Amino acid sequence: QVQLVESGGGSVQAGGSLRLSCAASGRTFRSYAMGWFRQAPGKEREFVAAINWSGGSTNYADSVKGRFTISRDNAKNTGYLQMNSLKPEDTAVYYCVASPKGVPSRREYDYRYWGQGTQVTVSS
DSSP states (O other), rough: OOOOOEEOOEEEEOHHHHHEEEEOOSSGGGGSSSEEEEEEETTTOOEEEEEEETOEEEETTTTTTTTTTEEEEEEGTTEEEEOOOGGGGGGGEEEEEEEOOOSOOOOOOOOOOOOEEEEEEEEE
């Protein structure tokens, strides 16, 4: 059983940066893949980034590649999403997710555990 709590969302100007954090409960988190999805108003939820259980493998959506960096600190049971060069189209609710599979899947249904979401708003 894993509980995920996001933080770090907020409002930022285009070109700015934000760092999202995902605090996880439970020792099993260290063996889980974790990632981030986002959902903008009127749009379906979409994959953003994922990282495998050890942090040695990552997966990014094309739209964020080169701008976002996913990482994790298993000693702290925490995942991160560093978001640089933010664009208005990055505006969405961002969800932290965790998967018992341990691999950085792009598929929403692979993730058993979901956080409550945190709002990111990027203004032009």
